[in-house]
Amino acid sequence: MNNKKEKTREYILEKSSQLFSEKGFKEVTMKDICEVTGLSRGGLYSHFSSTREVFEALLERITSEDEFDIEEEIKKGSSAVEILNASLTRIRKEIEKPEESLSIAIYEYAQANDSKEIVRLNQRAEEKWSKLIRYGIEQGEFKKVNVNEMVSVILYSYQGVRMWSKIMPIKKNTAIQITNNIKNQLIIK
Amino acid sequence: MNNKKEKTREYILEKSSQLFSEKGFKEVTMKDICEVTGLSRGGLYSHFSSTREVFEALLERITSEDEFDIEEEIKKGSSAVEILNASLTRIRKEIEKPEESLSIAIYEYAQANDSKEIVRLNQRAEEKWSKLIRYGIEQGEFKKVNVNEMVSVILYSYQGVRMWSKIMPIKKNTAIQITNNIKNQLIIK
Amino acid sequence: MNNKKEKTREYILEKSSQLFSEKGFKEVTMKDICEVTGLSRGGLYSHFSSTREVFEALLERITSEDEFDIEEEIKKGSSAVEILNASLTRIRKEIEKPEESLSIAIYEYAQANDSKEIVRLNQRAEEKWSKLIRYGIEQGEFKKVNVNEMVSVILYSYQGVRMWSKIMPIKKNTAIQITNNIKNQLIIK
Amino acid sequence: MNNKKEKTREYILEKSSQLFSEKGFKEVTMKDICEVTGLSRGGLYSHFSSTREVFEALLERITSEDEFDIEEEIKKGSSAVEILNASLTRIRKEIEKPEESLSIAIYEYAQANDSKEIVRLNQRAEEKWSKLIRYGIEQGEFKKVNVNEMVSVILYSYQGVRMWSKIMPIKKNTAIQITNNIKNQLIIK
DNA sequence: CATGAATGAGAGTTCATTCAT
C-alpha cells in the first residue's frame, strides 16, 4: 500500500502549500501543518521531519511541474512574439493571484538556508529568457537590444512586483504596465 | 538623565539594525537583542517591549533620515538628468552592499504586520519618481514616455534586485544593466 | 507453522541480545529491535509486547542453557581443584569478552524491575560455590576456610570486575589476579 | 546576587542526587528534576541544560569532597592497621545504606558516556590502596602479599557488593565477611 | 531604575502501541 503513504504525502504538500503561501516559510511550524492536515504529530513526522523538508518537497514539485517551456515552443516554430506574449501573460496571471503564490516563502526559505536550488532556478530562468530574446532578434521580430540588460529588467522587475504585491495592494495595472514596457522595448513596431 | 535613556535607545537601534539585516525580521528575538547590546532583559524591556517595537523605531529613523530629496533638487534648479543620475547611483550603491540592507527585514515585517508604513513609503517613492519624470519631460530632457509605466519599471526592478541580491550572488553588473536600461528609456540621445 | 513462529522468536532474541549487550536494558526501545531484526512493528508485537518481555525471555534462555554444573561434576568424581579451576576459567573467559556480556543490561533490568529472577540466580550461584568449597574441604584438597566468607569474596569480586570491565578498560590481568587470590586462599600448598 | 543562583544550584544538586540514587542515571528526566525541585522548566534550564550536566556537577562535588585521605593518615603517623580498619569501615557503612548511594547512577552514566572521570576515580582508588598496603608491609604490620592482586580483590569485591546490594537484599553480613577476608589476608596474626 | 532568576506557554521530537488493510 505504498499508495497510501504517497497519497498522504501529497495531501500534506497540498495543505501546507496554502500555509506557506499565507505565512511565508519562517512562521510555519510543524504543529501548524498538523492542524491543517488533521494529522497527529507522529503521523506528520513519519513523512517529513521538519518544515524545511516539507518545503523542499514542495519546491521540487513546483520546479518539476515546471512551466511553459520556451525552448519547446521555439522548436514548434511559434513566433517569438507569440512566445513572449504567452510568457508575459503567464507571469502576470500569477502575480494577479498573490494568495496562491509561494514567493514570500521561497524568499524566506532561501534567506534562512542559503539554498542552491534557488540559484539554480534563477539561472534557468535567465537562460530561457536569453534564448527567447536572441531567437526574436534572429527572426527579425525583436529590436537589437542588449540581451543581458533586457533579461535583468524582465526578471527583476517581475520579481519586485511579485513580491511586493503579496504584502501591498499593488494597483492592478502595475503588472500590465511592466508587461507593456517590456513589449515596447522588444517588439518591432 | 533623559539623555542617557535616549543614548541607550540609539545604541539598541544601532546594534539591532545589524541583527535585522543579517537575519531578517522574523528570526530576531528579544534575547538576541539582549545579547548583542549586552543589556539585561529588564533593561531592554524598559526601552522596547517587542522586536516589533524596536523595528518600528528603526523604520522611523530610516524614513526620517530620508534620503536624497528630489523635490528639493528640482527647486534648486538641477537638471532632470543630473537628478536621475544621482538617484540611480544612490540605489545602485545601496544594492552593492547587501550586508547593510534591511530589505529582507522590512519585507518580513511588512508581511507579518500588514503595515501601512510600508504602503506609505512606497507611495512617496512613486510620487517622487513621477515628479522627476514629468519634470524631465517638461524640460525637454526626457522622452515622452508613459510616466506610470516608467515608474513601475524603475521601482520594482530595483526592488527585485535589491531583495534577491541579499540571498543570491547576483552578478555585479545586473544593477548597472538595469540603470542603463532606465536611462536609455528616459534620456534623449 | 508453529515452527516458524518459534524460529522468528529465536531470531529476535539473538539480535536483541546484541543490542542489550551494547546499550544496556533501559536504552533499548521496541523500535530499535524492529530495526535490527527487520521486523515490522506489528510483527514484533505479535511475539513480544515490551522490551521487558524480550529481555525476560533472554534471561530465561541464559539461565536454562545454564552453565557448567558443579553438582554434576562432583557426582562424576572430579577433584575439587579440577572443578575450581574449570569454574574460575569459565568466569575469566567471560570477563575477557565484555562486548558479549549482558551484565549491564541484567543490572539495569534488575534495578528497574526488582526482579526475583535475579535474586534466584544469585542464590543458586551461592549454593553451588558453597557445595564446591565444602566438597574440597571434605576431600582434604582445600584449606578449612570460612565457607560463606569465601563465597562472598568469589561472587562479588567477579561481579565487580565483570561490570566495570564493560565500561572501563580494565587491565587484562585483573581477572587473573583475582583468580590467583582465590586459588591461594583455597588450595592447600 | 550571585549567591542566589549558587544556592539554587546547590539545591538542585541536593534534590537530584536523591533522584539519581533511586532511579539511576538513564531514567531521570529534566522533568523529574523540575518536579522534585519545584522549579519551572526554564528555571532549571538556566542552571543546567541536561541531566548529564546535572550529574557531572554532582560527580564533581562528590570527588572533590573526597573522602578519607589515606596519604594524609600515613603522614600523620597512624598505623597501617588503623588506616585499614578505618577505610574498610567507611566502605562498609556506605554499602549498608544503599538508598543514598549513587553507584548505579554512576555506572549507568559511565556506560552511556564513556566518561574519563570514572577511569580517573578508579585509578586514584587503586593508587591509594597500593600505597596503604606497601606502607603496611614496610611497617611490618602486613603480610608480604602480592600488592596488585590484593588491590584488585579489595576494589572489585566491594564494587560488586556495592552495586548488587542496591538491587538485591544482600545479607547484612556479606560486607562484613568481605571485610574479614581482606583483614585476614593482610594483617599479621 | 536596572538586573537577571524564574515562569510558563509552545514548538520540536521520539516512541510504545493500536488498527485498518
Add this chain to the structure above:
DNA sequence: GATGAATGAACTCTCATTCAT
C-alpha cells in the same frame, strides 16, 4: 497473521515576559 501508517503521551528545549531584589 503481518504490515506499517497513524495516534498520542511524554520529553526536550527556547523564549517572551514578569518581578523580587
